[in-house]
Amino acid sequence: MLILGIETATDRVGAALVDHGGVLAETHLRGGRRHAETLGPAIEFLMGQSGHTPEDLAAVAVDVGPGLFTGLRVGLAHGKAMAHALGIPMVGVPSLDLVAFPLRYTGRRVVSVIDARRGEVYWAIYRAVPGGVQRIDDYQISSPDDLASELTADPEPTLGVGDGAHRYADVLGEIGGFELADPALSHPSASSLVQLAHPRAMREEFVNQSEVEPIYLRRPDAEINWVTRHG
Numbered sequence: 001m002l003i004l005g006i007e008t009a010t011d012r013v014g015a016a017l018v019d020h021g022g023v024l025a026e027t028h029l030r031g032g033r034r035h036a037e038t039l040g041p042a043i044e045f046l047m048g049q050s051g052h053t054p055e056d057l058a059a060v061a062v063d064v065g066p067g068l069f070t071g072l073r074v075g076l077a078h079g080k081a082m083a084h085a086l087g088i089p090m091v092g093v094p095s096l097d098l099v100a101f102p103l104r105y106t107g108r109r110v111v112s113v114i115d116a117r118r119g120e121v122y123w124a125i126y127r128a129v130p131g132g133v134q135r136i137d138d139y140q141i142s143s144p145d146d147l148a149s150e151l152t153a154d155p156e157p158t159l160g161v162g163d164g165a166h167r168y169a170d171v172l173g174e175i176g177g178f179e180l181a182d183p184a185l186s187h188p189s190a191s192s193l194v195q196l197a198h199p200r201a202m203r204e205e206f207v208n209q210s211e212v213e214p215i216y217l218r219r220p221d222a223e224i225n226w227v228t229r230h231g
Contacts, residue, residue, distance in 0.1 A: 001058040003201055004046075004082070005194035006039065008075030009067025009095040010114070010163065013038040014190035015046045018198050025050045026191045035074040043078075057088055059206060061197035063188055064092040065215040066122040066139065067114060072214045080209040089206030091197040094215055098188035099162045100126040100133045101196060103181060108157040113164035113172075114188075116141055121164035122217060123147055132196070141217040144168035151175050161185050 007014035007028075013035055016026040027046050029038050047053060062079040065072045083090045100112040103126075110126040110133060123140050126133040140147075144164075148171050151158055160172055161181035172178055200206075 003059045005061040005190045006075045007063045007190040008071040009063045016190035016194045018194035035071045061091040066217045083209040095188045096124045098192040101192040108159045113162040115164040144171040
């Protein structure tokens with residue numbers, strides 16, 4: 001089963017292919033805010049280099065956020081368009097799960113933290129389980145100070161991962177037993193996306209493209225700015 005993964009929740013644009021043998025190919029580009037211009041060529045390059053065509057795909061996996069509003073919309077729209085045109089189903093995976101997934105072999109508590117801008121972070125707490133990580137609470141948005149208070153209230157050795165954890169290292173680093181993961185793991189990756197999506201697809205945990213919805217947790221910046229200006 002060949003699956004294409006599309007990852008656009010942050011300032012990077014990523015795509016990956018996976019089949020029963022594992023990840024076949026992956027590409028990541030730092031696109032700034034040029035997600036729409038970058039994603040199509042990235043997928044075309046990936047398919048060409050792997051020797052596959054879109055008609056070979058059995059499903060499309062997408063990162064559903066939380067993350068940058070524009071990036072999420074571009075990735076979801078592109079994934080839905082491909083799934084509709086090819087008549088194949090989709091799998092949606094949250095970005096915080098993708099950031100936590102590379103730490104699936106640690107014995108410590110994992111907090112996945114993505115920079116939400118405006119002095120806030122998206123976050124969730126995980127524990128390693130056989131084959132991956134398990135989220136132990138809801139997806140959250142808060143100030144870094146509130147996250148630090150949450151972790152301090154239940155002290156234990158904690159590994160922080162994600163661009164938000166590194167941006168606010170001065171706040172989170174004050175927590176006893178807290179350590180930052182490798183900065184190379186700071187962004188959700190397309191390879192993690194397809195690795196998490198493939199077993200779900202094998203269990204036929206699909207959804208129709210019309211049922212895939214983004215996880216925002218906060219109103220779009222444009223709406224917040226409008227309300228601020230107009231009261």
